[in-house]
Amino acid sequence: MASPIIDFLLTRNSAPIPELKEPAPSDADIATMIAAASRVPDHGRLEPWRFILYRGQARVEIGRKLAALAEQREGPLPENRHNQELARFSRAPLVIGVVSVPKDNPKIPQWEMFLSGGMAAMNLMIAANALGYGTNMISNWYSDVAEGRALLGLAPQERVVGFVHIGSYQGPAPERPRPDPAKLYADYTGPWKA
Numbered sequence: 381m382a383s384p385i386i387d388f389l390l391t392r393n394s395a396p397i398p399e400l401k402e403p404a405p406s407d408a409d410i411a412t413m414i415a416a417a418s419r420v421p422d423h424g425r426l427e428p429w430r431f432i433l434y435r436g437q438a439r440v441e442i443g444r445k446l447a448a449l450a451e452q453r454e455g456p457l458p459e460n461r462h463n464q465e466l467a468r469f470s471r472a473p474l475v476i477g478v479v480s481v482p483k484d485n486p487k488i489p490q491w492e493m494f495l496s497g498g499m500a501a502m503n504l505m506i507a508a509n510a511l512g513y514g515t516n517m518i519s520n521w522y523s524d525v526a527e528g529r530a531l532l533g534l535a536p537q538e539r540v541v542g543f544v545h546i547g548s549y550q551g552p553a554p555e556r557p558r559p560d561p562a563k564l565y566a567d568y569t570g571p572w573k574a
């Protein structure tokens with residue numbers, strides 16, 4: 381049966397971040413994307429995620445802070461690396477941080493909450509794509525550094541799922557090698573034997 385959703389899923393890919401241009405998604409489009417992102421499997425309905433919008437001048441200020449943090453950690457940076465840090469959040473017109481917010485729960489492990497965040501990020505990207513935007517999610521060094529997460533607005537117990545870069549994009553995006561799906565599944569043959 382012909383299905384535009386299957387057609388989309390079998391061809392979707394990420395756009396190169398430098399090619400994500402203005403116009404950024406409108407507030408109404410952002411609201412739609414977040415609604416889709418929050419409609420994901422979530423064991424115990426804990427809502428273990430939130431979303432931070434980085435847009436406008438805030439992206440430039442973050443670049444300055446990331447460059448300063450990188451220098452504090454690594455010493456003086458070569459000019460190209462300094463410029464790279466300055467531009468981290470300014471390449472796309474909108475970056476949405478998908479943040480995993482672990483909740484105390486006696487039954488539900490935190491790794492399930494983190495997985496739910498990954499699903500939220502994927503739904504966010506699919507919704508943005510369906511609205512006509514290109515997307516690309518990255519984490520980068522500052523996601524794994526407490527000071528980096530703090531300057532990006534995360535609380536100490538929160539973790540980065542990904543920074544979804546979003547913008548207008550004149551595709552098609554370059555294809556990259558994909559796994560052969562036929563090699564990825566098999567019928568169950570009993571317990572694992574080493």
Ligand SMILES: Cc1cc2nc3c(=O)[nH]c(=O)nc-3n(C[C@H](O)[C@H](O)[C@H](O)COP(=O)(O)O)c2cc1C
Pocket residue numbers: 392393394395516517518519520521541542
């Ligand atoms: C959790 C996560 C973090 C990622 N972080 C980075 C990153 O820091 N830098 C990078 O170049 N790509 C990163 N990637 C890969 C990009 O998203 C990549 O462009 C993407 O996987 C392309 O795949 P697609 O075309 O199937 O969307 C990350 C991917 C995932 C799932």
